[in-house]
Amino acid sequence: MEETVPAGYENLKLEVADRCAVVTLDRPAARNALSSRLMRELIAVARELAERDDVDAVILTGAARFFSAGADLDDARTWADASLSISERRRITATGYRLCRAWEEIPQITIAAIEGYAVGGGLALALACDWRVAGEDAFVSLPEISLGIPLTWGTIPRLVNLLGPAKAKRLTILCERFAAPQAxxxxxxxxxxxxxxxxxxxxxxxxxxxxxxxxxxRMSKESVNAAATVLNHAAGYMAHDQIALAAASEESRAARQAALRRSRPGARAEGRSV
Incomplete structure (x- = not known):
């Protein structure tokens, strides 16, 4: 039995058939950039699917031939908004961490299907899935440091688990872009x-x-994740405080402004998203 998108999801499509759910990021005009609203919807759908006994696999993909351009920098002003309380800023900056953890903890098998690109927060989300499949002309990158902010969302422990520390540093510190065959x-x-x-x-x-x-x-996935992620929370739980601290700095503001100037008018893939 196939289902259509449930009420309440404005930026997602959800289809369920034959024990497999397909969740589609559906903000094509924004290149599926992860706005605060979209991240909250993704957390909600992860929790919904986790409770379903009729779904045993979940595929996460993007509309319009790209996976995601990353976190929406239109929301980034709040990271350094001194008019907000510390508690409010911590809640806002922790959304990405909660998002990736919610997808990592889905008990069913999860697969990210990537076309075009998965940049910044888009790749962070894909790394929270069990497996990643990409079109051969796609690319991935983590440009956060070039924008003056640390890589957060629990991504560094996941990278170290997958690649080891040296390769994780290439992605994180050098912000290298990898085509699908290289990745x-x-x-x-x-x-x-x-x-x-x-x-x-x-x-x-x-x-x-x-x-x-x-x-x-499900038992086997839980066992593998328990062994692989036992120290992840200890390594990443302060990341949202790091991003709030870094985003408020002059060097961070200057890096973001430089990135916006380099981007084409209206472009979002790497200029207005991360």
Whole structure:
């Protein structure tokens, strides 16, 4: 039985059929940038799906041939808004951390299907999924430091788990961009597909997982995650305080303004998002 999008989701599409859910980021005009509203919806849908016994695999993808341009910098003004209380700023800057943790904790198998690009917060979200599939002409990058803010959302521990410390530093500190074949060789991606074929391949991978006994799959995922992430919270729980501190600095403001000047008018992929 297939379902349409539930009431309350303005920036997402949700389809469920044959024990597989497909969640589509649906802000194509903003290149699926992760606004505060979209992040809250993604947290809500993760929690909704986690409670469902009729869903055993979840695919996360983006509308309009790109996954996500990252966190929406239109929301970034609040990170350094001195008129807000510390508690308010901590709540706002912790949204991305809660988002990625909610997706990491979904008990079903999760697969990110990436076309075009997954930049900044978009890649951070994909890294919270179990596996990543990308079109062969896609690319990934983490430009946060070039914009004067630290990489947060619990992403650094996930990168270290996947890649080891040296490669994690290349992505984080040097802000290197990797095309899909490079990202596959590096270990950031698990599969590549012909351009436009990421979702189809993600469905094939999901079908292989769905052919296994579902309860045992969930138990095994929980065991692997427990071993892999046991220290993640200790390494990342202060990240939202770091971003609020850094975003308020003059060097951070200057870096963001320089990035906006470099971007084309109306562009969001790397100028107005991260």
């Amino acid at each position: 596959l060789a590096l270990g950031l991606l698990d599969y590549t597909a012909p351009s436009g074929g990421a979702l189809a391949l993600a469905r094939e991978v999901a079908a292989r997982a769905l052919s296994m006994p579902p309860a045992v799959v």
